[in-house]
Amino acid sequence: MEDGTAPLLALSGLTKSYPGVRANDDVSFAIHAGEVHALLGENGAGKSTLVKTIFGLVAPDAGEMRLAGKPFAPASPQEARAAGIGMVFQHFSLFDALDVAENVALGMDTPPPRRVLQDRIASVSREYGLPLDPRRIVGDLSAGERQRVEIVRCLLGAPRLLIMDEPTSVLTPQEVALLFATLRQLTAEGTAILYISHKLDEIRALCDRATILRGGRVVASVDPRESSARDLAEMMVGEALSAPARSGAAGGGELLEVDALSLPPAHAFGTALREVSLTLRAGEVLGIGGVAGNGQDELLAALSGEMRADAGRIRLRGTGVGRMGPVARRARGLLAAPEERLGHAAAPDMSLTENAVLSAHTRKRLARRGFIDWRAARAFADAVIDRFDVRTPSSRTAARALSGGNLQKFVIGREIMQDPVVLVVNQPTWGVDAAAAAAIRQALIDLAGRGAGVIVISQDLDELMEVSDRFAALNGGRLSAPRPAAGLSVDEIGLMLGGTHDMEAAHAHPH
Template identity: 55%
Template sequence: MPRLRVQSLTKAYPSVLANDQVNLSVGAGEIHAVLGENGAGKSTLMKMIYGVTAPTSGTIYWEDQPVDITSPAQARALGIGMVFQHFSLFETLTVAENTALFLPPGQSLDALSIKIREVSEHYGLPIDPNRHVFDLSVGERQRVEIIRCLIQKPKLLIMDEPTSVLTPAAVDRLFETLRQIRAEGCAIVYISHKLDEILALCDRVTVLRDGRVTGECVTEDQTPASLARMMIGHDFEHPFKPEPTAGEVALSVNNLSLKAVDAHGVSLSELSFSLKVGEIVGIAGISGNGQRELCSLLAGEVMPDAGDIHWFGQSLVGEGSTRRRQRGLCYVPEDRLGTGALADMSLTENSILTAADRAGLVSAGFLKLEKARAFADRCIKSFQVKTVGARAAARSLSGGNLQKFIMARELEQSPTVLICAQPTWGVDVGAAAQIRQSLIDLARSGCAVLVISEELDELFDVSDRIGVMFNGKLSPIEPISRTNREQIGLWMSGLWQKAA
């Protein structure tokens, strides 16, 4: 008997048919992948199952009985847990308080904190229950989402891009956990764009395209290439990276230090590196080791306690983010919804937020709305962003499509230096290849690019030189030809310091 079955499930919005007559069946003790491009309808389908949104038509069966799931609380009462792609955490509350909101009332926070520590350490996803969410990196927030689902011991676990900001070691540990709870009879619906993960973990695959089921298969019969063809309808090309012709130093960081602003922050200690015109430098590392603080310093959001940043030989210390953007420094933050874009603003308005000067969207203090809409339209077209248009609110886009729009918005400004954190987070395999090729092409056209990512494959695809951040310190920056994934993986635990 299937643990979950949906029959002819349809969700229609005024401007789009998100799901069209979808059928899906997941058995107890099965890990079932749902695969599709950004905007294919995966997240909408899961939100209907979890009670976040109501279906237009169709039926959901839970343990062979039709159910009308009207809220996440009702879903959790049935035994359904969900890890969202966009985090559903209250930033001003602690990890324990956020977890308590997911559980029946009357929980003791002290007892719950102990349980969170036990579960997080058992599953290899350590997190301090007393930390506030606003202090957590993206990777740490992902851990909170996963832990607070696992603490409920669900009968069905829905995971929407759960490994997007986890390191390879953390992914391996998570897979061990998922296999363990599968063996205990839990059904798992797993959404990911990482085809190798699906083949390694999942039993069956259902493919969505434009809101409809276009294929089903068992994973043992498939390869990454065959899954990609099922998903996007054709083969995708791996990025082509010509040899770099590095020019002058565009950005140099000299003995940069920053004291943590609170007990849970990361202090940066004497960071030094250079970024040259025409090259891509990649920074690897487990989330929460100072990457966010480094980005804030480079973007001009905070000033260092010691050290200096130079722009073509001229000091930037004292210059804020507006002046640095005017110089040609563009920035893709790791947090796309909240920092990278404002949810309730339209795509046109979100374009104005960062491209007003570089794209000429403001003149004499007045907005050029038509020019701003045209700019947003170019961004939508350049990365095939699935949306109803430039007037659409950022929150209406799927996570991957919003990521594509933010990437396009920064690239369309013809940056001199681009700082890019987690560039392909939540993006499907075809779009990820396009983004990576765009970064390579941008560098080879004369831009200096810094890519910060937890995806080692991504960094080795695009980088010319690569280093690692650990506990606020930076490893030596090595040419790609003189290192490998194994060495960088070891360095992500700080082992370069012991070797030195």
């Protein structure tokens, strides 16, 4: 049908308003067959609304779409699928208790009989290098395998346009490589891909074209291979980004000491901590790197007080706090913000104000004689929202309703504004867009600049190099000896992450 020049999908003048927000404002661009088209933008720039419009989940207020030259206005996802649009959601829309074939069948309008479908899944997954057993229960699959289920589900419909919303945020590097190979194979066959991601390097490696949204409008359309990641980020944000300014205040008195701390794993698939020792000084940011699952969750739990140890193993300003729970540690100034935002760092169905009370009631005196001081609580929540630019209708909004990046800003901001003595954060900018990530990193550095100690646990090495004064690596539950971050080469970091014997020796200490 397409003659190479006519776009596969042309959007013109799409506009969609919600109460108080214009999510999409006169959005126009075109996607051609066989190209990977990136859709870039900060959280709240209108990417999701736009994608939902294309997929028939949202009806635009104005504007029109043309698919291969014909008017295209899907009233439902079924219509969009029938027209050749496939979508892989950011939060997988899978059913844990059902098996792979059943999940795939649900996404089809007229699924073939079970046996036939199982064979087709097996053959598609072979053809595109996506290993998948159609009989397995989805709840037992890894994040990468679950994504394959979604992709295979789309591919069985032989889509002309495949929409992928943040596809790599949950994948290991190996799984990302596998996914990219599949996507390249698809484009070679003429499928167009609309690719949404925060990871600018990925977009530069994969995409032919990038449309950048800001505040619901298209602000630029560029060839990402000819733009630097920095240029792309600045177009998204609309202002020049600066690397975080360092305070140079490191080197004060000792705030936190951990002495040969060993703990059993937190859950069945966890990692035991083995003789972890560290010293954190006032004004210092200690970065802790490592591949996920090497004891990060356990280290955070041990420091926050969710897991207890002997009193003397963890000392805050000389006092043994190892036996204390999170509330007692918080009262003394040892605060933590865990990785998992919904359900760990925040209660999803409670309002931001209530979530603020949950973590700040002792240090900010939001409760008196057992009664919550709602006025003070609201004022505190509003102050966090204001200072950390959390985009939310109000502090009464449920945590679940915020986008990941905005909730992360709130969760980190809530701890920073309690003036901690020591703050421990795990994956502080996970799933957060470039501008917000820069703001969070700056806030952590500023906090250290005011004399607090900060421990940043992260898998993002660039982030750790940006914020850390000293760097250590977690490997199999052991922590390497920290080294000054300035001047560390990539090779040295790689060796630390690899946990070579050399590092083990360096880590050994007298008892």
